[in-house]
Amino acid sequence: MRVLGVDPGLTRCGVGVVEGVAGRPLTMLGVGVVRTPADADTALRLVAVEAGLEAWLDEHRPEVVAVERVFSQHNVRTVMGTAQASAVAMLCAARRGIPVVLHTPSEVKAAVTGTGRADKAQVGAMVTRLLRLSAPPKPADAADALALAICHIWRAPAMNRLQQAAAQHASAAKGRTR
Amino acid sequence: MRVLGVDPGLTRCGVGVVEGVAGRPLTMLGVGVVRTPADADTALRLVAVEAGLEAWLDEHRPEVVAVERVFSQHNVRTVMGTAQASAVAMLCAARRGIPVVLHTPSEVKAAVTGTGRADKAQVGAMVTRLLRLSAPPKPADAADALALAICHIWRAPAMNRLQQAAAQHASAAKGRTR
Numbered sequence: 001m002r003v004l005g006v007d008p009g010l011t012r013c014g015v016g017v018v019e020g021v022a023g024r025p026l027t028m029l030g031v032g033v034v035r036t037p038a039d040a041d042t043a044l045r046l047v048a049v050e051a052g053l054e055a056w057l058d059e060h061r062p063e064v065v066a067v068e069r070v071f072s073q074h075n076v077r078t079v080m081g082t083a084q085a086s087a088v089a090m091l092c093a094a095r096r097g098i099p100v101v102l103h104t105p106s107e108v109k110a111a112v113t114g115t116g117r118a119d120k121a122q123v124g125a126m127v128t129r130l131l132r133l134s135a136p137p138k139p140a141d142a143a144d145a146l147a148l149a150i151c152h153i154w155r156a157p158a159m160n161r162l163q164q165a166a167a168q169h170a171s172a173a174k175g176r177t178r
Numbered sequence: 179m180r181v182l183g184v185d186p187g188l189t190r191c192g193v194g195v196v197e198g199v200a201g202r203p204l205t206m207l208g209v210g211v212v213r214t215p216a217d218a219d220t221a222l223r224l225v226a227v228e229a230g231l232e233a234w235l236d237e238h239r240p241e242v243v244a245v246e247r248v249f250s251q252h253n254v255r256t257v258m259g260t261a262q263a264s265a266v267a268m269l270c271a272a273r274r275g276i277p278v279v280l281h282t283p284s285e286v287k288a289a290v291t292g293t294g295r296a297d298k299a300q301v302g303a304m305v306t307r308l309l310r311l312s313a314p315p316k317p318a319d320a321a322d323a324l325a326l327a328i329c330h331i332w333r334a335p336a337m338n339r340l341q342q343a344a345a346q347h348a349s350a351a352k353g354r355t356r
Contacts, residue, residue: 042280043272046265050273070258080248080261087224087262088269094221095228102220 001156002029004062004093005148006053007141008070008086009078010045011038013052014141017060018131018149022157026150028131029060031142042084049085053092065093066152068144069102101159103151108144111151123147179334180207182240182271183326184231185319186248186264187256188223189216191230192319195238196309196327200335204328206309207238209320220262227263231270243271244330246322247280279337281329286322289329301325 001021007014013034020026034052036045057065067089070082093100106116112126124136124143130150137143179199185192191212198204212230214223235243245267248260271278284294290304302314302321308328315321 041272041278043268043278046269047272050269083258083261084265084268087265090221090262091224091228091266091269094219094225100219100221 001064001153002060002062003064003066003149003152004056004060005145005150005152006065006067006086006089007144007148008068008082008089009141010036010042010049010081010085012139012141013049013085013089014139014143014145015053015056016137016142016146016149017056017062018146018153020153022154026131026153028133028146030056031137031146032056033139033142042081046084046088049088050092053089057092057096057098062098064152064156065089065098065100066148067093067100067102068108068148069104071104101152103148103155107155108147108151111154112147120144179242179331180238180240181242181244181327181330182234182238183323183328183330184243184245184264184267185322185326186246186260186267187319188214188220188227188259188263190317190319191227191263191267192317192321192323193231193234194315194320194324194327195234195240196324196331198331200332204309204331206311206324208234209315209324210234211317211320220259224262224266227266228270231267235270235274235276240276242330242334243267243276243278244326245271245278245280246286246326247282249282279330281326281333285333286325286329289332290325298322 002019005016016031017029018026019029034049036048067086070086090100109118109123110116113122120140127143127146128136137146180197183194193212194209195207196204197207212227214226245264248264268278287296287301288294291300298318305321305324306314315324
């Protein structure tokens with residue numbers, strides 16, 4: 001499974017591509033950041049984010065795009081930019097027919113470090129170890145994007161089992177009411 | 179000046195096209211709502227909003243797109259959908275090189291009713307009168323989109339004068355420091 005992780009943001013949108021399956025060593029195929037100037041109009045920044053993400057999708061052709069789920073209880077100013085950038089990421093993927101899956105920051109931290117309250121350094125250290133890199137990816141947004149992709153590869157089997165169980169339950173319930 | 183007003187939302191995204199200049203009677207060229215199913219994935223809803231807005235831009239070729247400015251102090255759940263839909267609206271316009279201008283809800287209400295605290299019915303009544311319609315546009319999101327377009331046509335001259343004054347001030351300041 002090849003996953004593009006996106007840590008959405010207008011100033012720095014982290015992107016990371018990881019390939020692998022749960023239970024086997026993972027491979028990093030690419031990591032980077034799409035940046036847009038803070039003094040530009042929001043509309044133009046969104047166009048730049050779209051162009052940047054399209055280039056990543058063109059180059060790596062991921063099967064799934066994993067995006068960080070945005071919560072609005074955070075900082076009022078930054079949350080709007082994050083929500084807007086995440087909308088562009090979801091749009092770019094879904095427009096190509098690529099499934100989009102959202103993971104919360106604590107799900108990502110728990111997946112790669114074992115605790116949902118891990119700090120940036122801990123996440124960076126685990127991403128470095130899991131992908132056998134020589135140093136933690138910089139900036140932190142790039143490391144977070146890789147962590148999102150890893151989180152998705154590891155959670156996907158459980159998510160699929162849950163979906164199958166729900167589908168079976170639904171069809172069984174349908175059988176009973178027939 | 180031809181303006182497409184967008185009242186952003188995932189469930190109902192209001193759109194309205196108004197043509198005219200400040201101080202002259204205005205003409206409504208179109209009004210409607212782009213709807214997406216509440217039970218669909220957010221990513222697919224954003225694709226549907228994009229397709230709907232693209233059709234409006236293709237048909238009416240506006241010179242400006244006026245979008246309601248989203249604030250995050252509102253309801254936590256709805257603000258995310260509003261922010262995401264507004265990102266798609268800004269993206270669609272800016273990608274075509276069409277200027278995007280944001281107006282706050284109170285600026286819009288003040289422009290068409292004289293008070294920033296007007297209710298939906300008052301906005302609908304004034305939009306009906308200003309555009310010489312036989313009845314208020316329904317739903318309220320459609321009327322709000324028309325109000326946004328009207329607000330922009332009326333505020334544009336003042337906004338242009340302010341921009342020119344700021345530019346002159348900047349070039350004068352530059353002259354002094356030379």
